[in-house]
Amino acid sequence: MRPAAFEYHRAASIEEALSLLAEFGEDGRPIAGGQSLVPMMNLRLARPEHLVDINSLELDKIERTGDTLSLGALVRHERYFNEPLIAEHFPAFLDAAHWIGHPTIRRHGSLGGSISHADPSAELPCVCVLHDATIVARSVNGERRIPASEFFISAYVTALEPGEMVVAVELPIPQRKQHGAFIEIAERMGDFAVIGIGAVLELDGDTVLDARIACAGAELTPVRAASAEQFLKGRQLTEEVAQEAGQLFAQSVDPVNDYRSSAEYRRHLIVQLTSRTLMRAMKSKA
Numbered sequence: 001m002r003p004a005a006f007e008y009h010r011a012a013s014i015e016e017a018l019s020l021l022a023e024f025g026e027d028g029r030p031i032a033g034g035q036s037l038v039p040m041m042n043l044r045l046a047r048p049e050h051l052v053d054i055n056s057l058e059l060d061k062i063e064r065t066g067d068t069l070s071l072g073a074l075v076r077h078e079r080y081f082n083e084p085l086i087a088e089h090f091p092a093f094l095d096a097a098h099w100i101g102h103p104t105i106r107r108h109g110s111l112g113g114s115i116s117h118a119d120p121s122a123e124l125p126c127v128c129v130l131h132d133a134t135i136v137a138r139s140v141n142g143e144r145r146i147p148a149s150e151f152f153i154s155a156y157v158t159a160l161e162p163g164e165m166v167v168a169v170e171l172p173i174p175q176r177k178q179h180g181a182f183i184e185i186a187e188r189m190g191d192f193a194v195i196g197i198g199a200v201l202e203l204d205g206d207t208v209l210d211a212r213i214a215c216a217g218a219e220l221t222p223v224r225a226a227s228a229e230q231f232l233k234g235r236q237l238t239e240e241v242a243q244e245a246g247q248l249f250a251q252s253v254d255p256v257n258d259y260r261s262s263a264e265y266r267r268h269l270i271v272q273l274t275s276r277t278l279m280r281a282m283k284s285k286a
Contacts, residue, residue, distance in 0.1 A: 001042050001043060001044060002042065003038075003041035003042055003044065003047075004041070004044055004047045005049075006041075006047075006048055006049055006050060006051055007049065007050050007051070008050075008051050008053065009050060009051065009052050009053065010052075010053040010055075010056065011052050011053060011054055011056065011057065012056055013057065014057050014058075014059070014138070014167070017030065017052050017054050017057060017165070018138060018139055018140045018163070018165070019140060020050070020052045021052055021139070021162075021163045021164070021165060022139065022140045022163040024049070024050040024052075024163075025162040025163060026162045027048060027049040027050055028048060028049070028050040028051075028052055028163075029046070029048040029050070029051055029052070030051075030052045030053075030054045030112075030116075030165045031051045031052065031053055031054070031113075032053075032054055032055055032073070032074055032110040032112065032113050033076065033108035033109045033110045033113055034108070034113075035101070035105050035108055035109035035110075035113060035114075036109070036113050036114060036116075036117035036119065037113065037117065040117075054073075054074065054165070055074070057074065058072075059072040059073045059074040059075075059112070059167055059168070060072050060074040060075050060076075061075075062075060062079070062083055062085070062086075064085060064173070067172060067173045067175075068170050068171065068172060068173060069085055069086070069089065069090075069170070069171045069173055070136075070168050070169070070170050070171075071111055071168060071169045071170075071171070072111070072112075072167070072168050073110060073111055073112025073113075073115075073165070073166045073167050073168055073169070074110050074111075074112060075110065075111045076106070076107060076108065076109065076110055076111075077097055077100050077101075077105070077106040077107075077109050077110075077111070077114075078103075078106045078107050080093065080094055080097040081094070081097065085173075089171075089173050089174060089178065090127075090131060090171060090178075090180065091178065091179065091180035091181070091200075091281075091284060092127055092130060092131070092178075092180030092181055092182050092198045092199060092200050092281070093127045093131060093171070093180070093182075095180060095181050095182040095183075095198075096123040096124065096126065096127045096182035096196070096198055097123070099123050099182065099184050099193070099196065100114075100123055100124070101190050102190045105190075111124060111169055112165070112166040112167070112168075112169075115128065115135060115151075115158075115166055115169060116158060116160065116165070116166050117156065118152050118153075118155070118156050118157060118158045118221075119155070119156065119192065120152075120155045120216065120217060120219065120220050120221055120222070120256075121192040121193045121194075121196070121216055121217040122192075122193075122216060123182065123184070123193070123196060123198075123216060125148075125152055125216065125221075125222050126182075126196055126198055126214050126215065126216035126222040127182065127198050127214070128148040128151075128169060128222075129148045129149055129152070129214045129221075129222040129223075129224060130198040130199075130200060130212055130213070130214035130222075130224075131148075131171050131172070131200070131212075132147070132148065132149070132172060132212075133147075133148040133169050133170060133171050133172075134146065134147055134148065134169070134170040134172075135147075135148055135151045135159075135166055135169055135170075136166065136167050136168040136169070136170060137159075137160055137164045137165065137166055137167065138164065138165065138167045139161065139163045139164040139165070140163065141163075143167075144164070145170075146159050148222075149224070152221040152222060153221070154220045154221060155220040155221075174202070176202050176209075177202070178200050178201065178202055179200070179201045179202075179203060179281045179282060179284045180198070180199060180200040180201070180281050180284070181198070181199055181277045181278075181280035181281040181284060182196065182197065182198040182199075182277065183196070183197055183273050183276055183277045183280065184196030184197070184216070184217075184273070185269055185273065187260065192217075192260070193216055193217045194217055194260055194261045194265075194266065194269060195215065195216070195217045195218060195261075195266055195269040195270055195273055196215065196216035196217055196273075197213065197214070197215055197216075197270070197273040197274050197276075197277040198213070198214045198215075198216075198277065199211070199212065199213045199214075199274070199277040199278050199280075199281045200212040200213075200281065201232075201237070201278070201281045201282060203237075203282065205236075206236045206237055206238075206282065207234065207235070207236050207237070208232045208233055208234065208235055208236075208237050209233070209234075210233060211228075211229045211232040211233060211245075211278075212224070212229060213225035213228055213229055213245070213249060213274060213277075213278075215249070215253065215270060215274075217266070218253045218254075218255045218256070218266055218270060219253060219254060219255065219256060220256065223253050225245070225248070225249040225252065225274070226252070227248045227249070227251075227252050228245040228246070228248040228249040228252070228274065231244070231245055231248055232245050232278075237278060237279075237282050239275065239279060242274070242275040242276075242278040242279050243271070243275045245274055245275070245278060246270060246271035246272065246273070246274030246275040246278075247271050249270055249271070249274050250267040250268075250270040250271045250274075253267070253270065255267055255270075
């Protein structure tokens with residue numbers, strides 16, 4: 001299929017992009033790599049009347065300021081693999097990036113595009129929730145900082161208002177060494193995840209000091225595993241403990257039932273992938 005008719009605009013500055021988006025309101029969308037938006041347009045599931053090309057904007061920086069790592073909205077997925085600060089402080093984020101689509105998608109797709117698209121099966125929304133990220137959005141009216149836990153409203157629905165666009169994602173740099181991992185199951189490599197699990201651990205030997213776990217693909221937004229996280233604290237992480245944490249997580253979610261998987265099978269995957277991801281995260285400290 002072909003997309004519905006639209007007008008193309010190439011913004012030369014952030015100010016111009018925001019002005020155009022303000023003018024077009026709900027009928028306008030920013031576009032960078034197009035790896036999320038264009039397929040939706042081709043299926044006519046998205047019908048913006050105006051596309052604002054933001055590829056010329058200076059939103060592709062990765063910068064550390066104090067205890068925060070800021071990633072610009074135009075950072076392409078393939079860049080994560082060459083950033084020492086991501087590898088050092090956010091191993092689950094880096095692990096998740098390997099699961100994003102195929103090399104072409106990772107070359108062209110952008111962080112801001114994935115976050116704004118808000119596919120419930122996508123890796124980056126999940127790891128943003130996992131890492132307590134802040135989404136920085138901007139419009140002609142100013143800038144807003146939205147916690148990732150509040151940014152994703154439903155499938156393909158975010159807290160962005162008409163005329164706003166994501167300009168950066170901020171990750172709080174942890175004070176202690178973190179061990180992380182991300183594992184997902186899809187029908188084929190590069191397909192949308194049926195279930196994806198990210199985990200971050202702070203360890204003293206094999207004892208869990210703190211834990212964070214998040215899931216993609218279970219519900220209409222990424223889900224944190226509050227009960228499983230609390231259960232793990234103070235415990236020595238063994239395969240049995242990891243399995244029990246997975247069971248607690250599975251009991252706390254309400255999985256969707258769709259053409260890709262039944263809710264029952266998703267619960268099964270949550271148990272198994274949570275266990276595997278926790279053990280992978282722990283073994284990464286070796």
